[in-house]
Amino acid sequence: MKAKYLFSHKWKPIGLTLFIIGLTLGTIGVLSSYEPVFLDVRVPDFFGNSSFLNNGSSSETGWPQMRKNNLFDEIALSLLLIGGLLSILAKEKNEDEMIMKLRLESLLWSAIVNGILIFITVWLIYDLDFYFVMITELFFFYLLFILRFNFVLMRQKKLVDEE
Amino acid sequence: MKNKVKRYRQFSEMTQSQLADLIGVSRQTIHAIEKEKYVPSTVLALKLSRELKVKVEELFTLEIKD
Numbered sequence: 592m593k594a595k596y597l598f599s600h601k602w603k604p605i606g607l608t609l610f611i612i613g614l615t616l617g618t619i620g621v622l623s624s625y626e627p628v629f630l631d632v633r634v635p636d637f638f639g640n641s642s643f644l645n646n647g648s649s650s651e652t653g654w655p656q657m658r659k660n661n662l663f664d665e666i667a668l669s670l671l672l673i674g675g676l677l678s679i680l681a682k683e684k685n686e687d688e689m690i691m692k693l694r695l696e697s698l699l700w701s702a703i704v705n706g707i708l709i710f711i712t713v714w715l716i717y718d719l720d721f722y723f724v725m726i727t728e729l730f731f732f733y734l735l736f737i738l739r740f741n742f743v744l745m746r747q748k749k750l751v752d753e754e
Numbered sequence: 755m756k757n758k759v760k761r762y763r764q765f766s767e768m769t770q771s772q773l774a775d776l777i778g779v780s781r782q783t784i785h786a787i788e789k790e791k792y793v794p795s796t797v798l799a800l801k802l803s804r805e806l807k808v809k810v811e812e813l814f815t816l817e818i819k820d
Contacts, residue, residue, distance in 0.1 A: 685779075685780035685782075687778070687779040687780050687783050688779070688783070688794070688795055688798060689779070689780070689782065689783040689786055689792050690780065690783075692792070747782045747786070748782060750782075750785065751770075751781055751782050751785045754785070
């Protein structure tokens with residue numbers, strides 16, 4: 592069976608490495624509010640004057656507005672996103688239809704568990720804490736998938752090796 | 755679905771790895787099929803039947819719950 596939308600296996604270790612680096616940087620950023628000065632740049636803010644997001648309170652005119660921003664969190668989140676996607680979408684060395692089935696089951700499982708966590712978050716966490724947890728949960732889906740899929744593969748391999 | 759893959763593989767004096775290589779899947783997949791934990795696709799069932807030189811209906815049989 593041809594596996595559509597999957598990358599070559601060589602991308603898996605690269606994806607996992609990027610994901611772990613992103614996770615580490617993200618955790619450092621969240622726990623210590625670390626923002627190195629050399630990453631302070633001026634960036635275009637396309638929604639800075641939006642009445643929906645900014646209450647129309649910005650005094651600047653023109654579009655897009657330029658604003659100062661530290662790129663540390665953008666880099667960490669990009670590494671998490673790219674690494675997570677590569678880890679999910681990279682083929683296994685011995686990719687076949689059963690591995691594909693295990694991959695799809697793991698995706699479904701991760702979607703269900705993440706959905707339950709989001710539901711709990713909606714009802715139990717409020718204000719800024721809510722937004723912080725929601726951003727974390729965006730990437731928690733990838734983490735859940737990576738852990739579950741690799742655990743199932745490892746268990747399968749162990750069963751065969753024991754015989 | 756019940757299957758006799760293990761019986762016919764042993765009859766053909768093949769290991770799981772050899773059969774897996776012949777039909778282009780992993781050894782884990784052959785193991786899971788033999789343990790009836792995984793039901794193969796039609797393509798894979800036909801490949802198994804071809805390599806084990808037995809009709810697919812002989813290799814796989816439906817159960818009442820199917």
